[in-house]
Amino acid sequence: MLVTIDDIRHAAASVDGVVLRTPVVGSAARPDLLLKAESLQPTGAFKVRGAVHAIASLPADARAAGVVTHSSGNHGQALAWAARRAGIPCVVVIPDGAPPVKIEAVRRLGATVELVPAAQREVRAHQVAEERGMTLVPPYDHPHIVAGQGTVGLEILVDVPSPAAVLVPIGGGGLASGVATAVKALAPATRVIGVEPELAADSAESLAAGQRVTWPVEQTGRTVADGLRTALSDLTYAHLSAYLDGIVTVTEVEILSTVGSLAREYRLVAEPSGAVAPAAWLHHAASLRDRFGIGDGPIVAVVSGGNLDPALLATALVG
Numbered sequence: 001m002l003v004t005i006d007d008i009r010h011a012a013a014s015v016d017g018v019v020l021r022t023p024v025v026g027s028a029a030r031p032d033l034l035l036k037a038e039s040l041q042p043t044g045a046f047k048v049r050g051a052v053h054a055i056a057s058l059p060a061d062a063r064a065a066g067v068v069t070h071s072s073g074n075h076g077q078a079l080a081w082a083a084r085r086a087g088i089p090c091v092v093v094i095p096d097g098a099p100p101v102k103i104e105a106v107r108r109l110g111a112t113v114e115l116v117p118a119a120q121r122e123v124r125a126h127q128v129a130e131e132r133g134m135t136l137v138p139p140y141d142h143p144h145i146v147a148g149q150g151t152v153g154l155e156i157l158v159d160v161p162s163p164a165a166v167l168v169p170i171g172g173g174g175l176a177s178g179v180a181t182a183v184k185a186l187a188p189a190t191r192v193i194g195v196e197p198e199l200a201a202d203s204a205e206s207l208a209a210g211q212r213v214t215w216p217v218e219q220t221g222r223t224v225a226d227g228l229r230t231a232l233s234d235l236t237y238a239h240l241s242a243y244l245d246g247i248v249t250v251t252e253v254e255i256l257s258t259v260g261s262l263a264r265e266y267r268l269v270a271e272p273s274g275a276v277a278p279a280a281w282l283h284h285a286a287s288l289r290d291r292f293g294i295g296d297g298p299i300v301a302v303v304s305g306g307n308l309d310p311a312l313l314a315t316a317l318v319g
Contacts, residue, residue, distance in 0.1 A: 004181070004185075005182060008150035008181060014053040019042070019048050023159075024037070024159045025268065030266075032285070032298075033278060034160060034163075034298050034300045035278060035302075035303050036301070036302045036303065039304070039305055043105070044307040045307060046074075046175055047075040047078035048077075049149055050075075050146070050147075052085075054144040063088055065133050067079060067083055067089075067134055068091040069091075069138065070139065071092055071093075072227055073227070074227055076094055077102065077307070080092060080109035080110060089134070090110070091134065092113055093128065099308070119217055140172035140173055140175075140230070152175065152179050153180070157187055160298050162298075163187070163298045164299055165292065165300070166179060166300050166301075168180070168302045168304075169273060169276040169302065170247065171200075171227055176244065179192065180240065181239060193247070196250075197223040197251075200219075201249045202214060202215040202220065206232055212237045224252055248291075250280055255276055256315075257283075258283075272308065272312075273305055277301040277303070
Protein backbone atom coordinates (compact mmCIF):
# COMPACT_ATOMS: atom_id res chain seq x y z
CA MET A 1 0.00 0.00 0.00
CA LEU A 2 1.30 3.43 -0.95
CA VAL A 3 2.02 6.13 1.60
CA THR A 4 -0.56 8.94 1.50
CA ILE A 5 -0.40 12.67 2.01
CA ASP A 6 -2.11 12.14 5.38
CA ASP A 7 0.71 9.77 6.38
CA ILE A 8 3.23 12.46 5.48
CA ARG A 9 1.33 15.10 7.45
CA HIS A 10 1.34 12.75 10.45
CA ALA A 11 5.11 12.37 10.04
CA ALA A 12 5.45 16.15 9.90
CA ALA A 13 3.89 16.32 13.36
CA SER A 14 6.39 13.69 14.59
CA VAL A 15 9.44 15.58 13.39
CA ASP A 16 8.20 19.10 14.16
CA GLY A 17 10.53 20.78 16.61
CA VAL A 18 12.98 17.87 16.45
CA VAL A 19 14.57 18.08 13.01
CA LEU A 20 15.57 21.29 11.29
CA ARG A 21 13.06 22.92 8.97
CA THR A 22 15.67 23.50 6.30
CA PRO A 23 15.66 26.60 4.08
CA VAL A 24 15.25 26.83 0.33
CA VAL A 25 18.25 28.87 -0.78
CA GLY A 26 19.14 30.65 -3.99
CA SER A 27 22.18 32.16 -5.69
CA ALA A 28 22.60 35.36 -7.65
CA ALA A 29 24.72 33.37 -10.08
CA ARG A 30 21.95 30.79 -10.69
CA PRO A 31 18.59 32.59 -10.42
CA ASP A 32 16.73 29.73 -12.11
CA LEU A 33 17.66 27.11 -9.47
CA LEU A 34 16.69 26.94 -5.80
CA LEU A 35 18.09 24.35 -3.39
CA LYS A 36 16.36 22.59 -0.49
CA ALA A 37 19.32 22.43 1.88
CA GLU A 38 18.91 19.12 3.72
CA SER A 39 22.68 19.15 4.16
CA LEU A 40 22.04 21.50 7.09
CA GLN A 41 20.24 18.87 9.19
CA PRO A 42 21.82 18.01 12.58
CA THR A 43 23.36 14.85 11.10
CA GLY A 44 24.12 16.44 7.75
CA ALA A 45 21.40 14.74 5.69
CA PHE A 46 17.65 14.32 5.21
CA LYS A 47 17.71 10.84 6.73
CA VAL A 48 17.07 12.20 10.22
CA ARG A 49 13.42 12.83 9.26
CA GLY A 50 12.57 9.20 8.60
CA ALA A 51 14.63 7.99 11.56
CA VAL A 52 12.87 10.26 14.04
CA HIS A 53 9.43 9.35 12.70
CA ALA A 54 10.21 5.61 12.68
CA ILE A 55 11.35 5.60 16.31
CA ALA A 56 8.40 7.75 17.39
CA SER A 57 6.07 5.23 15.73
CA LEU A 58 7.40 2.21 17.68
CA PRO A 59 5.46 0.74 20.63
CA ALA A 60 7.09 1.60 23.96
CA ASP A 61 8.49 -1.91 24.59
CA ALA A 62 10.03 -2.17 21.13
CA ARG A 63 11.50 1.30 21.46
CA ALA A 64 13.14 0.40 24.76
CA ALA A 65 14.79 -2.70 23.25
CA GLY A 66 16.58 -0.53 20.71
CA VAL A 67 17.00 -0.32 16.96
CA VAL A 68 19.39 -1.62 14.32
CA THR A 69 19.96 -0.69 10.71
CA HIS A 70 22.31 -1.14 7.76
CA SER A 71 23.65 2.01 6.15
CA SER A 72 26.54 3.48 4.18
CA GLY A 73 26.55 6.29 6.70
CA ASN A 74 23.82 8.92 6.52
CA HIS A 75 20.90 6.77 7.65
CA GLY A 76 23.15 5.23 10.28
CA GLN A 77 24.03 8.68 11.61
CA ALA A 78 20.38 9.68 11.57
CA LEU A 79 19.19 6.60 13.46
CA ALA A 80 22.05 6.90 15.96
CA TRP A 81 21.14 10.54 16.56
CA ALA A 82 17.43 9.80 16.94
CA ALA A 83 18.15 6.80 19.21
CA ARG A 84 20.45 8.84 21.45
CA ARG A 85 17.76 11.51 21.71
CA ALA A 86 15.23 8.80 22.67
CA GLY A 87 17.68 7.19 25.11
CA ILE A 88 17.65 3.77 23.44
CA PRO A 89 20.39 1.41 22.12
CA CYS A 90 21.35 1.49 18.45
CA VAL A 91 23.50 -0.76 16.23
CA VAL A 92 24.54 0.29 12.73
CA VAL A 93 25.91 -2.23 10.22
CA ILE A 94 28.08 -0.36 7.72
CA PRO A 95 29.79 -1.54 4.51
CA ASP A 96 33.52 -1.70 5.13
CA GLY A 97 34.17 0.54 2.12
CA ALA A 98 32.13 3.48 3.44
CA PRO A 99 33.88 6.85 3.86
CA PRO A 100 35.71 6.96 7.22
CA VAL A 101 34.16 10.33 8.02
CA LYS A 102 30.71 8.72 8.01
CA ILE A 103 31.78 5.71 10.07
CA GLU A 104 33.35 7.87 12.76
CA ALA A 105 30.31 10.16 12.83
CA VAL A 106 28.08 7.17 13.66
CA ARG A 107 30.40 6.13 16.48
CA ARG A 108 30.50 9.65 17.91
CA LEU A 109 26.70 9.58 18.15
CA GLY A 110 26.90 6.61 20.51
CA ALA A 111 25.86 3.75 18.24
CA THR A 112 27.63 0.40 18.07
CA VAL A 113 29.18 -0.01 14.61
CA GLU A 114 29.69 -3.32 12.79
CA LEU A 115 31.71 -3.22 9.56
CA VAL A 116 30.93 -5.92 6.98
CA PRO A 117 31.37 -6.43 3.21
CA ALA A 118 28.76 -4.43 1.31
CA ALA A 119 26.89 -7.50 0.08
CA GLN A 120 26.36 -8.70 3.69
CA ARG A 121 25.08 -5.50 5.28
CA GLU A 122 21.37 -6.29 5.18
CA VAL A 123 21.81 -9.94 6.22
CA ARG A 124 23.91 -8.95 9.22
CA ALA A 125 21.40 -6.29 10.29
CA HIS A 126 18.64 -8.89 10.34
CA GLN A 127 20.88 -11.19 12.39
CA VAL A 128 21.52 -8.47 14.96
CA ALA A 129 17.80 -7.74 15.22
CA GLU A 130 17.09 -11.41 15.94
CA GLU A 131 20.02 -11.91 18.30
CA ARG A 132 19.37 -8.82 20.41
CA GLY A 133 15.62 -8.39 20.12
CA MET A 134 16.01 -5.04 18.38
CA THR A 135 13.74 -3.50 15.75
CA LEU A 136 15.22 -3.23 12.28
CA VAL A 137 14.72 0.27 10.88
CA PRO A 138 15.68 0.01 7.20
CA PRO A 139 17.19 2.96 5.33
CA TYR A 140 14.22 3.36 3.00
CA ASP A 141 12.07 0.22 2.70
CA HIS A 142 9.36 1.09 5.23
CA PRO A 143 6.23 3.30 5.10
CA HIS A 144 7.32 5.29 8.17
CA ILE A 145 10.64 6.09 6.51
CA VAL A 146 8.98 7.14 3.25
CA ALA A 147 6.47 9.30 5.13
CA GLY A 148 9.21 10.93 7.18
CA GLN A 149 11.25 11.78 4.10
CA GLY A 150 8.10 13.09 2.44
CA THR A 151 8.10 16.01 4.87
CA VAL A 152 10.83 17.50 2.63
CA GLY A 153 8.19 17.85 -0.09
CA LEU A 154 5.69 19.48 2.26
CA GLU A 155 8.24 22.09 3.28
CA ILE A 156 9.25 22.83 -0.31
CA LEU A 157 5.65 23.62 -1.23
CA VAL A 158 5.24 25.98 1.73
CA ASP A 159 8.27 28.01 0.66
CA VAL A 160 7.75 27.63 -3.11
CA PRO A 161 4.00 27.07 -3.62
CA SER A 162 4.08 26.34 -7.37
CA PRO A 163 7.50 25.13 -8.53
CA ALA A 164 7.81 24.21 -12.17
CA ALA A 165 9.84 21.17 -11.21
CA VAL A 166 11.33 19.42 -8.20
CA LEU A 167 14.51 17.39 -8.69
CA VAL A 168 15.31 14.70 -6.15
CA PRO A 169 18.14 12.13 -5.95
CA ILE A 170 17.42 8.40 -6.02
CA GLY A 171 19.31 5.65 -4.24
CA GLY A 172 17.00 3.28 -2.43
CA GLY A 173 14.16 5.63 -3.31
CA GLY A 174 12.79 6.58 0.12
CA LEU A 175 13.37 10.31 -0.30
CA ALA A 176 12.15 10.40 -3.89
CA SER A 177 9.07 8.33 -2.97
CA GLY A 178 8.09 10.63 -0.13
CA VAL A 179 8.79 13.87 -1.97
CA ALA A 180 6.97 12.74 -5.12
CA THR A 181 3.96 11.62 -3.07
CA ALA A 182 3.71 14.98 -1.30
CA VAL A 183 4.31 17.15 -4.34
CA LYS A 184 1.92 15.31 -6.65
CA ALA A 185 -0.81 15.38 -3.99
CA LEU A 186 -0.57 19.13 -3.43
CA ALA A 187 0.85 20.51 -6.69
CA PRO A 188 0.01 17.97 -9.40
CA ALA A 189 1.18 20.22 -12.26
CA THR A 190 4.72 20.30 -10.85
CA ARG A 191 7.12 17.94 -12.60
CA VAL A 192 8.92 15.63 -10.18
CA ILE A 193 12.12 14.26 -11.67
CA GLY A 194 14.41 11.68 -10.12
CA VAL A 195 18.17 11.93 -10.65
CA GLU A 196 20.81 9.23 -10.20
CA PRO A 197 24.42 8.63 -11.22
CA GLU A 198 24.77 6.95 -14.59
CA LEU A 199 27.06 4.42 -12.89
CA ALA A 200 24.19 3.42 -10.58
CA ALA A 201 21.22 3.89 -12.89
CA ASP A 202 19.21 0.86 -11.80
CA SER A 203 16.16 3.00 -11.03
CA ALA A 204 16.08 4.49 -14.52
CA GLU A 205 16.38 1.01 -15.98
CA SER A 206 13.65 -0.26 -13.66
CA LEU A 207 11.11 2.36 -14.70
CA ALA A 208 11.99 1.90 -18.37
CA ALA A 209 11.56 -1.88 -18.05
CA GLY A 210 8.33 -1.66 -16.09
CA GLN A 211 9.76 -3.87 -13.35
CA ARG A 212 12.32 -3.56 -10.59
CA VAL A 213 15.88 -4.17 -11.79
CA THR A 214 18.80 -4.63 -9.39
CA TRP A 215 22.41 -3.90 -10.27
CA PRO A 216 25.19 -5.77 -8.41
CA VAL A 217 27.11 -3.84 -5.76
CA GLU A 218 30.28 -4.26 -7.82
CA GLN A 219 28.63 -2.13 -10.50
CA THR A 220 26.92 0.55 -8.39
CA GLY A 221 30.00 0.79 -6.19
CA ARG A 222 31.83 2.61 -8.98
CA THR A 223 30.02 5.90 -8.38
CA VAL A 224 31.46 8.52 -6.05
CA ALA A 225 27.89 9.12 -4.84
CA ASP A 226 28.10 6.42 -2.19
CA GLY A 227 24.67 7.21 -0.72
CA LEU A 228 23.00 6.32 -4.03
CA ARG A 229 24.46 2.85 -4.55
CA THR A 230 21.47 0.95 -3.11
CA ALA A 231 18.65 -0.56 -5.13
CA LEU A 232 14.94 0.21 -5.06
CA SER A 233 12.65 -1.95 -2.94
CA ASP A 234 9.22 -3.10 -4.06
CA LEU A 235 7.75 -0.34 -1.88
CA THR A 236 9.81 2.49 -3.34
CA TYR A 237 9.51 1.17 -6.90
CA ALA A 238 5.73 1.30 -6.54
CA HIS A 239 5.82 4.93 -5.37
CA LEU A 240 8.21 6.08 -8.09
CA SER A 241 6.19 4.28 -10.77
CA ALA A 242 3.05 6.03 -9.56
CA TYR A 243 4.34 9.57 -9.04
CA LEU A 244 7.62 10.35 -10.81
CA ASP A 245 7.54 12.08 -14.18
CA GLY A 246 10.83 10.44 -15.06
CA ILE A 247 14.44 9.76 -14.12
CA VAL A 248 17.59 11.27 -15.58
CA THR A 249 21.25 10.44 -14.98
CA VAL A 250 24.40 12.48 -14.46
CA THR A 251 28.07 11.65 -14.91
CA GLU A 252 30.78 11.44 -12.29
CA VAL A 253 32.43 14.57 -13.71
CA GLU A 254 29.13 16.47 -13.50
CA ILE A 255 28.58 15.36 -9.90
CA LEU A 256 32.01 16.46 -8.70
CA SER A 257 31.80 19.70 -10.65
CA THR A 258 28.52 20.45 -8.92
CA VAL A 259 30.02 19.83 -5.46
CA GLY A 260 32.36 22.72 -6.20
CA SER A 261 29.66 24.92 -7.74
CA LEU A 262 27.37 24.56 -4.74
CA ALA A 263 30.16 25.55 -2.36
CA ARG A 264 31.21 28.55 -4.40
CA GLU A 265 27.82 29.83 -5.56
CA TYR A 266 25.36 28.71 -2.84
CA ARG A 267 27.77 28.47 0.13
CA LEU A 268 26.55 24.91 0.71
CA VAL A 269 28.75 21.90 1.44
CA ALA A 270 27.24 18.97 -0.46
CA GLU A 271 28.48 15.41 -0.59
CA PRO A 272 28.45 13.82 -4.06
CA SER A 273 25.08 12.16 -3.41
CA GLY A 274 23.69 15.53 -2.35
CA ALA A 275 24.98 17.21 -5.50
CA VAL A 276 23.33 14.77 -7.92
CA ALA A 277 19.93 16.48 -8.18
CA PRO A 278 21.25 20.03 -8.77
CA ALA A 279 23.82 18.59 -11.20
CA ALA A 280 21.01 17.55 -13.51
CA TRP A 281 19.77 21.14 -13.81
CA LEU A 282 23.16 22.84 -13.88
CA HIS A 283 24.35 20.61 -16.73
CA HIS A 284 21.16 19.70 -18.60
CA ALA A 285 18.57 22.44 -18.02
CA ALA A 286 17.59 22.90 -21.67
CA SER A 287 17.17 19.20 -22.37
CA LEU A 288 15.15 18.72 -19.17
CA ARG A 289 12.79 21.54 -20.15
CA ASP A 290 12.23 19.92 -23.55
CA ARG A 291 11.96 16.34 -22.32
CA PHE A 292 9.53 17.00 -19.48
CA GLY A 293 7.71 20.08 -20.74
CA ILE A 294 8.89 22.20 -17.84
CA GLY A 295 7.42 25.68 -18.05
CA ASP A 296 8.29 28.95 -16.39
CA GLY A 297 8.63 29.01 -12.65
CA PRO A 298 11.11 28.05 -9.95
CA ILE A 299 13.13 24.85 -10.14
CA VAL A 300 13.88 23.26 -6.76
CA ALA A 301 16.57 20.62 -6.31
CA VAL A 302 17.03 18.69 -3.08
CA VAL A 303 20.57 18.75 -1.69
CA SER A 304 20.17 15.57 0.29
CA GLY A 305 23.35 15.59 2.36
CA GLY A 306 26.64 17.26 3.15
CA ASN A 307 28.78 14.58 4.79
CA LEU A 308 31.92 14.31 2.71
CA ASP A 309 35.63 13.89 3.16
CA PRO A 310 37.28 17.34 3.46
CA ALA A 311 39.92 16.24 0.95
CA LEU A 312 37.21 15.59 -1.65
CA LEU A 313 35.71 19.02 -1.01
CA ALA A 314 39.12 20.63 -1.46
CA THR A 315 39.60 18.79 -4.76
CA ALA A 316 36.14 19.85 -5.97
CA LEU A 317 36.78 23.48 -5.08
CA VAL A 318 40.05 23.55 -6.99
CA GLY A 319 38.40 21.89 -9.96
